[in-house]
Amino acid sequence: MEKDKDLKALFDGFEPELTDERVFMEKLTCKLDAIECVKQERASHRRTYRYMMSIVFVVGVMTGAVFYALMEFTPNYTPLFTYDTDYTFMSYISPYSREIVMIFLSFFASLAITLISYTIYDTYMMKKRDVGYAR
Amino acid sequence: MDREQFVAIISGEQKKLRRFLLALCCGNYEQADDIAQDTMVKAYLSCDKYQDRGLFKSWLYKIAYNTFLDYKKTSHNYHSLDECTHISDSTYEADRTFRYQSLYDALNLLPPKERYVILLFYMKGYQVKEICKIVSCGEAAVKKQLSRGREHLKHLLEYGER
Numbered sequence: 453m454e455k456d457k458d459l460k461a462l463f464d465g466f467e468p469e470l471t472d473e474r475v476f477m478e479k480l481t482c483k484l485d486a487i488e489c490v491k492q493e494r495a496s497h498r499r500t501y502r503y504m505m506s507i508v509f510v511v512g513v514m515t516g517a518v519f520y521a522l523m524e525f526t527p528n529y530t531p532l533f534t535y536d537t538d539y540t541f542m543s544y545i546s547p548y549s550r551e552i553v554m555i556f557l558s559f560f561a562s563l564a565i566t567l568i569s570y571t572i573y574d575t576y577m578m579k580k581r582d583v584g585y586a587r
Numbered sequence: 588m589d590r591e592q593f594v595a596i597i598s599g600e601q602k603k604l605r606r607f608l609l610a611l612c613c614g615n616y617e618q619a620d621d622i623a624q625d626t627m628v629k630a631y632l633s634c635d636k637y638q639d640r641g642l643f644k645s646w647l648y649k650i651a652y653n654t655f656l657d658y659k660k661t662s663h664n665y666h667s668l669d670e671c672t673h674i675s676d677s678t679y680e681a682d683r684t685f686r687y688q689s690l691y692d693a694l695n696l697l698p699p700k701e702r703y704v705i706l707l708f709y710m711k712g713y714q715v716k717e718i719c720k721i722v723s724c725g726e727a728a729v730k731k732q733l734s735r736g737r738e739h740l741k742h743l744l745e746y747g748e749r
Contacts, residue, residue, distance in 0.1 A: 453715050453730060455708070456737050462744075463610075463709040468687055470605050471616055476623070477598070483628050484590065
């Protein structure tokens with residue numbers, strides 16, 4: 453597409469004064485610093501999250517082991533849950549009632565332990581941060 | 588791209604971008620600088636995703652275009668008196684500041700998209716195909732905007748001179 457000569461000449465000579473470059477770059481640097489700060493905070497959260505997940509896994513395995521041991525010591529003839537139905541799925545899972553209960557209990561116990569420890573840790577860190585800000 | 592590389596590229600490009608945005612904002616320094624800052628912040632936030640194919644400038648102008656359109660949607664059409672604070676008392680400085688007033692007035696009467704396309708073509712020297720990528724429009728639409736904008740702008744400038 454052809455360029456209009458008059459308009460081209462007009463825009464070629466367009467060199468207006470700008471606001472102070474130093475002030476502009478300082479403002480931009482401040483914003484970039486703030487972004488970096490948020491990025492670091494996010495990375496730290498991600499690290500904590502990964503750390504928490506590994507703790508959940510370990511606690512889950514340990515709780516599972518504890519519940520398995522408990523299950524081994526309970527009498528075999530005691531059913532953990534029963535139901536009066538002919539539904540195929542229910543009759544299929546019935547012999548595994550102990551394992552199912554164990555899995556659920558392990559899951560909830562590990563979740564509860566982890567959440568409680570995380571809340572304690574977070575509260576401790578918050579207190580530490582508050583002390584830091586106050587200085 | 589890390590921060591040092593980004594700042595190095597931006598330092599070289601910021602003047603041109605600000606000048607471009609000043610024309611786009613029809614001489615509104617405050618708005619042009621705000622859009623320039625937002626553009627650079629957005630570019631920095633997504634520079635990890637940017638694949639270096641030597642198209643950084645057009646990528647930056649694409650972000651500037653979207654930021655400008657967002658700004659247009661949200662901002663009110665009034666001019667703050669603060670804009671005049673940069674104007675010096677010296678007659679020479681004032682003359683320099685108002686040197687492009689007729690151009691700004693004419694650009695102000697163009698629709699924002701048409702204005703952007705015209706500026707990319709005449710001020711930045713982009714070809715039609717490159718403009719299509721920046722504004723995410725078809726070639727026919729860009730050509731139409733360019734020819735309509737050119738006629739419109741020429742008419743406005745001639746009318747303004749009379």
